[in-house]
Amino acid sequence: MTVKTEAALRPRPALPAGHIAFWGGAALLCLALVAGFRVLDNEYAWFAGYFILQYVLLATAWNILGGYAGYVNFGAAGFLAVGAYTTVALRKAFGLDLLPCIAAAACIGGLLGLGTGWLALRLKGVYFAIATLSLAVLLHTIVVNWSFVGGSRGAYVLRPASIPPFVSYGEYLFVVMLVLAVIGVGIARGIEGSRLGMGLAALRDDERAAEAAGVPTLRLKLVATTLSGALMAVAGAPLSHYTGYLNPEAAFGLAFSVNAIAMPLIGGAGTWFGPVIGAVLLASLQQAATVTISSAANLMIVGVVLVIFAAAAPRGIVGLIRGGRHR
Amino acid sequence: MSGEILLRAEGVGKRFGGFVALNGIDLEVRAGERLGLIGPNGSGKSTFVNCLGGSFPAHEGRFIFDGKPMAGLAPHRRGHLGLARTFQLPRPFNSLSVLENVTVPLLFGPARETSPAEARARAMACLEQVELAGRAAQHPRELTQVDLRRLEIARAIALRPRLLVADEAMAGLSHTEVAQMLELLFRLNAAGTTIIMIEHVMRAVREFSQRLVVFVAGNKIADGDPNEVLAMQDVEEAYLGR
Structure with a gap:
């Protein structure tokens, strides 16, 4: 047996030791971020940090279906808005705090993902993408006409000044989103090294060949749409608390859908690390543009970076780093 | 050829719009048999395989595999029952290693190995069977045509099939490579796998098949001993014209 063959037989890296390193590293990073921001003692740091982390989670969620299974979802904003409006509705109806609302958003987003998958996954390629875009338009129309959550006027959320032991509510939201983002990335990483990840990769490469190889493609796609939908809704659940005001135009904004696609593609779709890199890079650039030029420049920045990467590095930053290795 | 009937096609028909691709095909395949299936391009051979594998639904008729009707079964369920196929053009998973x-x-098939490590060890055994173990760590884009064909077969036999349909497994191969592929198929058959060989390489078909079936324009026009079938005037005309 050659050295190469022995290497091929070696198990993939997602083993317990790798998991410990990942979760330990993530915990250390989280502590370092919170400690660093506390030292900065600037409310804007929490605000900007939340913005970036929200996109880390959204891009990671999109990547589970778009990157791993190869099904492009153009309606990410719809799923995110479902999470945001779940919080608004539950808060108004039952006075629930943010954390139970996030859990409820995960359930509703997951169910919506499952339903979308059930209805739309017999469609392939561009037809599936159009179906997801249509779903976002449909959800937008429902929310605009749903006066309980403010309809087209929008809804205000009065958030507390702070929640102990956090110094400010901004810090609390940052920590909540940090934990959610780490969980989301951990789930994506777990999928990548698992039986599910292998099945998704097979169906992404060739669905008919995957079926012939015994892969239950429809079931795996439903798992992917459910997980992806749940995590996208979770990414949106704290949005109303973050902005203090939520209206359909903001929640269903084009920027969410465009960024959800662009960030994994720029970072490297189909890998757990790619969306993280893409989100940190693009969201930071957008925050910088917002405070120095105008938030109106955000989508232009995304467009320019996306075109550059599509031409120069179609497999994203991770693909560039891996060089000649095949995806 | 004395095994029980493993596959029975009863009046299988398939249309694409107004075009009749398969016209009431009846066919029986016995366990352990080596069946050759030939016909000119467009005669319905691959459509038959696609209907059998569940990629397309048949408009009429049915398949019975190992005594069980297969109507409505998803393609992956057919694989779990012991029906495996290769594709006319190799369809590897390009982002995965060989x-x-x-x-x-092995992870999703009928055996459902308990651990990924076990599945990888079994996969290596399959690669050894098709003499591709040395390329295990490579990616399909790095393989030659014959190795891609071998990979197709390795992936099919990993399902531990009772029936393997090899759809033009020799296409584009050199004389020596055809001989290697034939040897591999003979070995698999000797190990108990029933094989339907769909092929245009007549030398291989004649050498391999115990029985030969000919499709022309969606109809089965011959079924019998390979030498007798190939000597039939209808078959000659189907290939060479009147």
Whole structure:
């Protein structure tokens, strides 16, 4: 047996030791971020940090279906808005705090993902993408006409000044989103090294060949749409608390859908690390543009970076780093 | 050829719009048999395989595999029952290594290996069977045409099939490579796998098949001993014209 063959037989890296390193590293990073921001003692740091982390989670969620299974979802904003409006509705109806609302958003987003998958996954390629875009338009129309959550006027959320032991509510939201983002990335990483990840990769490469190889493609796609939908809704659940005001135009904004696609593609779709890199890079650039030029420049920045990467590095930053290795 | 009937096609028909691709095909395949299926391009051979594998639904008729009707069964369920196929044009999973390509059916197939490590070891055994073990760590884009064909077969046998349909497994191969592929198929058959060989390489068909079936324009026009079938005037005309 050659050295190469022995290497091929070696198990993939997602083993317990790798998991410990990942979760330990993530915990250390989280502590370092919170400690660093506390030292900065600037409310804007929490605000900007939340913005970036929200996109880390959204891009990671999109990547589970778009990157791993190869099904492009153009309606990410719809799923995110479902999470945001779940919080608004539950808060108004039952006075629930943010954390139970996030859990409820995960359930509703997951169910919506499952339903979308059930209805739309017999469609392939561009037809599936159009179906997801249509779903976002449909959800937008429902929310605009749903006066309980403010309809087209929008809804205000009065958030507390702070929640102990956090110094400010901004810090609390940052920590909540940090934990959610780490969980989301951990789930994506777990999928990548698992039986599910292998099945998704097979169906992404060739669905008919995957079926012939015994892969239950429809079931795996439903798992992917459910997980992806749940995590996208979770990414949106704290949005109303973050902005203090939520209206359909903001929640269903084009920027969410465009960024959800662009960030994994720029970072490297189909890998757990790619969306993280893409989100940190693009969201930071957008925050910088917002405070120095105008938030109106955000989508232009995304467009320019996306075109550059599509031409120069179609497999994203991770693909560039891996060089000649095949995806 | 004395085994029980493993596959029975009863009046299988398939239309694409107004075009009749298969017209009431009846066919029986016995366990352990080596069946050759030939016909000119467009005669319905691959459509028959696609209907059998569940990629297309048949408009009429049915398949019975190992005594069980297969109507409505998803393609992956047919694989779990013991029906495997290769594709006319190799369809590897390009983002996965050669070893991972073969691991997929072991992780999702009927055996459902308990651990990925076990599945990888079994996959390596399959690669050894098709003499591709040395390329386990490579990616399909690095393989030659004959190795891609071998990979197709390795992925199919990883399902531990009772029936393997090899759809033009010799296409584009050199004389020596055809001989290697034939040897591989003979070995698999000797190990108990029933094989339907769909092929245009007549030398291979004649050498391999115990029985030969000919499709022309969606109809089965001959079924019998290969030498007798190939000597039939209808068959000659189907290939060479009147």
